[in-house]
Amino acid sequence: MVSTSAKLKHLSSLAAIIEGKLTEQFGFRLKDTSFDNVVNYMYAPKDSASLAVTRILFGVLMLLDIPDERGGAALSRRWGAGCRFPLLPALTAIPLPYMALVYAALWLGAFGIALGYKYRISCITFTVCYWYLFLIEKSYWNNHSYLFGLVATLLTTTDAGRRWSLDVYLDPSKLKRTVPYWNYFVLKYQFFILYFMAGLKKGTAEWLTGYSVQKLSEHWVFSPFRLFLTVDQTDYLIVHWFIFVFDLTVAFWMMWGKSRPVAMVFCALFHLMNSRLFTIGMFPWVCLATMPLFCPFDWPITLNNKIRDVTLEINKYVPKIICRKVNEDLEPTKLIYDDSKSSEQEYKPVEESNKINKSLKKKSDNSAKNNAENNEEEPKQDGVPKNESLNGNGTNKVEVASYTYSRKVVVCLIGLYVFIQAFLPYSHFITKGYNNWTNGLYGYSWDMMVQTWDIDSVVVKIIDNESQEELFIDPYAYTPNDRWTRHGDMVLQYAACVRDKLKTSIDYRYSEGALENPHSEPMNISIYIDVWCSMNGRFTQRMFNPNVDLLKVDWCPFKPITFLMPLIDEGLHWRETLKTIKEDIQAYDNATDVIFIADFPGYKQEKYTPTDLDNVTLTVMSGLIAYELEESEISQGQSYVHMVGDEIRIVPGTFHKVLNIGNETAFYMYTFKNLTEINTPKNNTNKPKLPIHKELCRRFKDMFVFGRIVSTSTFHIVFGTPIYYE
Numbered sequence: 001m002v003s004t005s006a007k008l009k010h011l012s013s014l015a016a017i018i019e020g021k022l023t024e025q026f027g028f029r030l031k032d033t034s035f036d037n038v039v040n041y042m043y044a045p046k047d048s049a050s051l052a053v054t055r056i057l058f059g060v061l062m063l064l065d066i067p068d069e070r071g072g073a074a075l076s077r078r079w080g081a082g083c084r085f086p087l088l089p090a091l092t093a094i095p096l097p098y099m100a101l102v103y104a105a106l107w108l109g110a111f112g113i114a115l116g117y118k119y120r121i122s123c124i125t126f127t128v129c130y131w132y133l134f135l136i137e138k139s140y141w142n143n144h145s146y147l148f149g150l151v152a153t154l155l156t157t158t159d160a161g162r163r164w165s166l167d168v169y170l171d172p173s174k175l176k177r178t179v180p181y182w183n184y185f186v187l188k189y190q191f192f193i194l195y196f197m198a199g200l201k202k203g204t205a206e207w208l209t210g211y212s213v214q215k216l217s218e219h220w221v222f223s224p225f226r227l228f229l230t231v232d233q234t235d236y237l238i239v240h241w242f243i244f245v246f247d248l249t250v251a252f253w254m255m256w257g258k259s260r261p262v263a264m265v266f267c268a269l270f271h272l273m274n275s276r277l278f279t280i281g282m283f284p285w286v287c288l289a290t291m292p293l294f295c296p297f298d299w300p301i302t303l304n305n306k307i308r309d310v311t312l313e314i315n316k317y318v319p320k321i322i323c324r325k326v327n328e329d330l331e332p333t334k335l336i337y338d339d340s341k342s343s344e345q346e347y348k349p350v351e352e353s354n355k356i357n358k359s360l361k362k363k364s365d366n367s368a369k370n371n372a373e374n375n376e377e378e379p380k381q382d383g384v385p386k387n388e389s390l391n392g393n394g395t396n397k398v399e400v401a402s403y404t405y406s407r408k409v410v411v412c413l414i415g416l417y418v419f420i421q422a423f424l425p426y427s428h429f430i431t432k433g434y435n436n437w438t439n440g441l442y443g444y445s446w447d448m449m450v451q452t453w454d455i456d457s458v459v460v461k462i463i464d465n466e467s468q469e470e471l472f473i474d475p476y477a478y479t480p481n482d483r484w485t486r487h488g489d490m491v492l493q494y495a496a497c498v499r500d501k502l503k504t505s506i507d508y509r510y511s512e513g514a515l516e517n518p519h520s521e522p523m524n525i526s527i528y529i530d531v532w533c534s535m536n537g538r539f540t541q542r543m544f545n546p547n548v549d550l551l552k553v554d555w556c557p558f559k560p561i562t563f564l565m566p567l568i569d570e571g572l573h574w575r576e577t578l579k580t581i582k583e584d585i586q587a588y589d590n591a592t593d594v595i596f597i598a599d600f601p602g603y604k605q606e607k608y609t610p611t612d613l614d615n616v617t618l619t620v621m622s623g624l625i626a627y628e629l630e631e632s633e634i635s636q637g638q639s640y641v642h643m644v645g646d647e648i649r650i651v652p653g654t655f656h657k658v659l660n661i662g663n664e665t666a667f668y669m670y671t672f673k674n675l676t677e678i679n680t681p682k683n684n685t686n687k688p689k690l691p692i693h694k695e696l697c698r699r700f701k702d703m704f705v706f707g708r709i710v711s712t713s714t715f716h717i718v719f720g721t722p723i724y725y726e
């Protein structure tokens with residue numbers, strides 16, 4: 001047994017090692033921690049090379065992102081006539097031809113960031129346009145779109161344009177070979193939050209039990225794991241548990257020099273896999289481009305020097321033949337490249353190599369001396385440049401005090417940003433009006449892939465309260481996607497949008513007749529929306545109360561949604577049974593499928609069975625239900641009571657109702673055969689696993705389409721020429 005004194009000795013030695021590492025990192029001991037020391041640490045000069053590379057890569061990737069994921073090549077589809085879901089009612093989308101100008105400014109801003117031209121103006125232009133587009137349409141929000149806006153905002157505050165930029169080329173006085181460390185800290189912290197918070201958000205029962213993402217490992221990128229694991233084992237061990245540990249720890253491994261190379265390899269593979277698994281635009285590539293932020297600050301210089309050294313070594317073994325005299329014996333002479341001259345390439349004989357080396361060394365010494373004299377990052381004393389130290393001059397004291405005060409303000413603002421980014425992912429106890437079954441799916445939560453949603457049906461019913469006539473409309477007629485169906489605040493915005501569409505329409509109709517003057521008096525209508533969806537492989541259930549008139553609901557961002565139905569947890573013990581039933585049915589026939597339904601006591605489901613379905617059967621799994629056929633010449637709307645185990649054959653092309661008449665939640669399932677699936681010829685052509693050429697062609701095509709849309713919109717605004725949209 002190890003004695004207590006030995007344990008204490010080991011702990012003290014470990015504490016000493018940790019103390020030494022922290023002192024090496026921060027430049028002061030923990031017991032000497034003070035605000036002034038933190039300020040000095042944040043303003044310690046660091047090589048600006050890595051920051052410049054990050055700026056260039058981010059700008060280039062945003063140039064590719066704007067026509068694609070930002071919708072620049074599909075402006076008419078994204079910003080045409082339809083419902084909008086802004087964060088604030090005062091934020092509205094400008095008319096479409098002018099929206100193209102916003103996208104043009106966004107693209108030019110990204111171009112300026114990449115080139116480093118008018119850097120601050122380019123960053124501000126890009127950031128303002130980006131957040132405007134982001135905030136006026138919540139239905140496109142996701143974590144990585146939010147991340148791009150944050151990175152652009154942070155880059156605006158840094159000196160990333162002071163090196164390897166067009167600004168420096170045009171005005172060499174703007175060159176900064178070093179920048180304060182906080183330029184790197186804010187970006188590194190943001191990506192640390194990205195990884196670490198993603199890991200924390202995955203520490204839920206849904207994720208750790210393997211139900212959040214199912215069958216993902218069937219994708220070809222997991223083929224190496226399937227050599228020794230089954231699909232289910234790969235889903236559970238790799239997709240869920242390994243990714244959980246990876247997200248939680250990878251940022252720490254990348255910050256530690258000894259583990260960084262291995263962590264970089266795993267991180268790169270992770271993002272490359274994501275680029276194949278999901279349609280998430282530039283997100284994996286932005287993460288790849290920013291991984292070097294965790295490397296030494298001068299890694300581009302080190303890499304360039306290594307490449308140059310290798311090139312020089314290769315040149316030593318490449319004989320260069322020159323003719324010294326005409327008509328005399330030629331002696332092969334080795335040449336080396338004199339890189340001391342930047343304006344022309346000149347080769348020197350090997351005999352002159354010593355002279356060249358001495359010349360280079362002398363120039364290097366002179367350059368170092370000049371840098372020491374002229375470098376903008378001058379030696380500091382107590383956080384203040386030496387030439388600004390106090391010397392008894394009263395004016396100079398004021399200048400130094402102001403200089404120190406501004407630094408402290410910057411560090412305080414950085415601390416505030418650090419707190420906000422750590423708090424926002426868990427702030428949903430305040431913004432309760434934006435929650436549904438889970439807390440906050442609005443992009444700033446970093447809960448990537450924690451929930452998998454499967455929308456079964458969305459029913460939008462409009463009732464004329466005067467005539468009691470009902471009208472059902474296509475729920476996607478006015479919307480570009482289905483994101484709105486899962487959020488109560490957007491459901492209310494959609495209902496208000498539909499009401500406004502009906503008000504402004506001159507030919508809308510209810511049932512058989514049309515109103516002669518729809519604007520003669522206020523419309524007296526009610527709108528009800530019934531959304532059926534499944535989360536993480538659970539039973540499909542309704543999300544919102546279908547009996548609530550959404551035009552009369554009071555909503556507050558700080559209060560829970562009153563018409564949100566609770567998530568049914570009684571069916572959790574069915575999960576393995578549901579999985580087995582589904583596998584058995586799908587194994588029987590690829591065109592046969594099943595949907596599992598759960599409904600609350602006293603509620604009814606109205607469902608239409610499409611004609612392209614065959615062999616439709618409803619089976620009661622638990623509870624007591626009443627099945628009612630639609631009224632017809634044969635059936636007068638009779639209801640039939642069914643209990644556990646009963647099966648009901650349903651005729652395609654008809655409506656029916658299922659009413660839960662019991663006191664507990666009813667569970668039942670539909671099995672059916674999809675005739676469309678059977679009649680559709682299968683394409684047995686093997687798709688390429690890495691269609692890089694195809695993707696590049698698509699992106700360049702989108703860029704061309706985007707340019708044409710912007711140009712035609714500009715000419716339309718200026719000259720009134722016809723406008724062209726895809």
